[in-house]
Amino acid sequence: MPRRVLALIIKEFLAILRDAKSRMVLIGPPLIQLVVFGYAASFDLNHVPFAVYDQDRSVAAQDLVAHFTGSRAFTEVASLKSDHEIKSLINSRQVEMVLVIDPRFSRDLLTGKAAPVQVIVDGRNSNTALLILGYANTIIADYSQQWAATHGLPSPPAQLDPRALFNPNLDSHWFIIPGIVALLTQVVTLLVVGLSVAREREAGTFDQILVTPMRPLDILLGKSIPGLIIGLAEGSVIVLATVFWFQVPLHGGLAPLYLGLLLFVLANTGIGLMISSLAATQQQALLGAFLFMVPSIILSGFATPISNMPVIVQNLTWLNPMRYALVIIRRSFLEHPSFTSLLAQYLPMAALALVSLAAAGWLFRKRAV
Amino acid sequence: MRRAALPYAVAMPPETEGAPLVLEQVTRRFKIGKRVVAALDSVSATTAPGLVIGLIGPDGAGKTTLMRLIAGLLRADSGAIRVFGTDVAAAPLKVQGMIAYMPQRFGLYEDLSVQENLDLYADLQGVAPEARATRYGELLHMTGLAAFTTRLAGKLSGGMKQKLGLACTLIQPPRLLLLDEPTVGVDPVSRRELWAIVDHLVRGQGMSVLLSTAYLDEAERCDEVLLLHEGKLIGAGKPSQFTQAMAGRSFQVRAANMSKRALQGALSRLPGVTDAIIQGAAVRMVLDAGIHPGIVRESGLTDAVITPAPPRFEDRFIDLLKAKAAAAAIAPTTSAKPAVAARAPAAQPGMEIQVSHLLKRFGDFCAVDDISFTVARGEIFGLLGANGAGKSTTFRMLCGLLPATSGSLRVGSFNLRTAAATARGRLGYMAQKFSLYGDLSVLQNLRFFSAAYGLTGAKRNARIDWALREFELAPMRDATSRDLPLGFKQRMALACALMHEPDVLFLDEPTSGVDPLARREFWQRINALADSGVTVLVTTHFMDEAEYCDRLVIMGQGKVLAEGTSESLKSACRDETHPDPSMEDAFVALIEADTARSAAPVGAA
Amino acid sequence: MKAGMLMRLRGLIRKESLQILRDPSSIAIAFLLPAILLLLFGYGVSLDAKHVALGIVVEQPSAAAASFTAQFSNSPYFAPRNFPNAAAAQTALSHETIEGFVWLRADFARRLAAGKSPDIGVYVDGINANNARLVENYVQQSWADWITSQADLAGASNPLPINVEPRIWFNPAVSSRDYLVPGLIAVIMTLTGALLTALVIAREWERGTMEALMVTRVSMHEILISKVVPYFLLGMGGMAVSVTIAVFLFGVPLYGSLLVLTLAAGLFMLASLGMGLLISTIAKNQFVAGQIAIITTFLPAFILSGFIFDIGSMPAPIRVITHIVAARYFVSILQSLFLAGTVWPVIWPNLLALLLMAIFFLGVARLAARKRLD
Ligand SMILES: Nc1ncnc2c1ncn2[C@@H]1O[C@H](COP(=O)(O)OP(=O)(O)OP(=O)(O)O)[C@@H](O)[C@H]1O
């Protein structure tokens, strides 16, 4: 590597790390975020507050309620006397579900008619609502099988035997936390790289660099390598925390993970540099980074599955490096992916990295020299 | 009416009542790296109302710190500052209501137009709407910005920005006006206008002014001067008191058979000579106290004609500072270095820089309008001109930073915009605006730029040592460069541009904001470089510096108004009112004629 | 005095507005980004699993197997695909071409007929736990329907003695768009509120304009007010645009009062602006201010506000932290106003919290902002 590139890299690090505040901003907050978000970002339901409106008051009904209260997912917070109360409790979000047991419940149960139970959920958060319904269904199905067994009813003619591959307990932390690795790595890389050229342009130092014998390629390297190193370092710290703090298993080993991270950071560096070379001011660069980052997170499958998106939007996600990174990181954590099976992710990301870096180099030439 | 606004007047000691500024044992320290430096060290002074007070001192003397303390932007570590009897620390807002302050780097809103900037400050200073039109008219005339009111401030030239900052500050004459180097980068015509306005405000409305400046001829226009050095007040009084101390020590020296440069070189090497600079066709010499001018003849310059000259403020300044430097046992670099030897003017063949029919348009505004000139190898070529004449634009095109609209330009045998990167290794560029890494220390900047120019190993270390020594940056090596005094920033920028010993130097106002001592050293260095074959293209607004140039052009509104040696330019404007015109006279005459010319068709229509 | 202050404020606000209008990036963040986000969410980014690609493995075709798999081909939730054997289905699963598969073993029909209750394998890709759970639930629902219909056909009593009637209030179609879009408005407003203001003040420090401003008669709170007013309007403008798109383009219902919505948005905007001002007075440099703003306002608004992830299910310490995220209160108000109506018991505590946060952050920003350089 030419000496001048090395000098540029050293300078870049000094500019970022010499100031105590910006040093702190790079190291502290991402870790705090990982911890907070790691715990916060989960689709698992715990202690969902619910109310019971038991019009039957039979032993069977109480037994059913006991199944709910016994589950970790639900916490009973109220027992209702009339159906007016349902509305106000749900409206005011004191409960997310109301279990309404019909007066005929135990009678129908005993006579072999389908005993009616109503499950009312707050649909304001549709995802939570569906999950609550699912949990409730499972509990009720459990109960009815138990009831059938003890009362000599025929057992269902066929049983379901559900298995979740790769994540047997369906712990959604295992899904989200590897996602946060990608998310935070992207944020840090884009910001560090995205602002670097714009900042120099604002300060006039970019002109000073342009009159030195440095070639656009030197500048490109000198600007992207620090981003690469910082991004990878940041990613590594977060990976460590994921493994040792959150105890997410790392089945796939480091090699596929790091190859993925490397390509991901490269692609982000390229995109950051493109934004940076288009922006005249730091504000534009930062907001430009945002304009890219927010849709990129949303269209990555981080929280909402890509397969749920309409086809046009799905096609758009092919341009999103985060999409590939998420698959690689998640599978490296939870599976034993073979290199070839991940090739379908590595290749497009490498292509994106190449194209974006080349475009950034071209924009440098065009805008600056 | 102003006195009525002093509720505490009764409580004040009688001698300070109404004094615009009272400083009592003011001390302020800063941390530079790990050292604690006293920027101001128990400074005490009281000023009288209705006067222009000059705050003079070398780079890093503490002028800006003092201004900021008075404006309430910083707190003193100890001591008190009172403005018209009000303690700054106790009631900063009240003080800010009585003063106006123009910071050294006036922060204009670059995305607002000239007019919008003026409007904003008129609103902030509470200028009555009916009074605005006339006020704007005066200020725009003074600054020469009347034609550019709709232009974004970010697109003005460096000097135009400075003048706009000044206009924004002056929009409502305050009781006490603080100006921190207001004339840095401002052309001589505008400086005259500025002084006329300040005089008018002071004499007419009794305003008090505290102003720091690097132009020592301006110091002579002040009513009183405070001389700061390394945070201490080393002198105060009328400028004439300072100059009187130099009576009988200044002379003009001419030697028939010697070039003025050779003469200057010989004189400045003589022991007993405080200072020797070129002035017109002669050399101005200042002798140490008690030295007889006879030493010149004794030294062998037998045909030298020595005539006494009136002392100037600058003489005293140099004298005082050199005495200080000697006392501090740091040998002043000036005398330690071999002074400039006789320089063969522009002897080398081959044209290093060729510009022909160069034109640059921004939108429909023509910033550089069909200019042509050539510079020979080893020549010092000056580009002088009014603010906004297009000097920096020309520089930027020559360095390949900006595409020309039309015309051709060559540096060596290249057009730097299209040449290979290595071609830029021959060139050093110092931008008008400070453009090194503010977050990095001095040393880190030097390291970076030396490597960027491809220096390695021992060579690189040697050059960095050279830069630290040569520009006296060593004590500042670990300071964050953003916080350096202006003069030191300029030195550092020059050091970075010289690091790789380039063949061609582009220096855009290298001496703006630099103190006179450092400027002398700077020019010695440039002369030495030119002697060794380096081509130098330089801009400046110090007219005395034009004398150092082998040839120069004067630009106005994008055009070349005149070209030649300083002698030929001066003699071209000799007339009965100016029998012996100075460079400044020549410059002002040319620019004014040009302005009149371009205004004429408008007047006729 | 009074007139002077008005004049100063007017001048500053005009300056600020001109700067906003001249920089395409601030307009983009206030209007373009909301539009993009809303379009993305409005047209399909959702958590709902519809047309789940479900693999079907029937090792030995039979009438019983056919009647079971028919459940899936007739359901709007599934897009079934047949696989010859479990291994092929599993490969497809790990390549994410299907999200799960149902496996009827060769002895299915035989055991069923013999009353030996065969196991039906249901395999889901557990990596996306949320989706996996939804798929499992759908499959379970189909299975229960099948059992019931089989019992009816045979005239036998239903082996599943309880009949669950689900009722989803406020969002009966359980469309995640209807709840994501209101939440999104909070995220968008955080951007204009905190990020943009954090940047613009830091920029004044960086460019030296702050020093020139500070020595005029302007007092610090005039400077702060002049920053708050234009960005407040910009943020509210962005909100109006977002609400319009949400309601008229995507037909998200708005049951609550528009007035309350405006009030809540106003308070939220003030709290965000307060955060932004505070950040920039601390940071004084755009790089740091931008980083802090993203980390302390934008990402929390995304993750800790209840916009996507359920706050109630977070561990207790994290739930405590969410209380200092202004977006949390606003998201709660928004979801109620849009989907339920003006439910005062939800709205007033949240409004109060927003008010307190606005006062707190603006107050602290005022205290932290000094008219001095050191
Ligand atoms: N990007 C730009 N867009 C529009 N006009 C510009 C731009 N850059 C410079 N100008 C205009 O070109 C003219 C020449 O500017 P330039 O900086 O070359 O002046 P200068 O001679 O260096 O002045 P100074 O002595 O003040 O430094 C000025 O009127 C300036 O406003």
Ligand SMILES: [Mg+2]
């Ligand atoms: Mg210039």
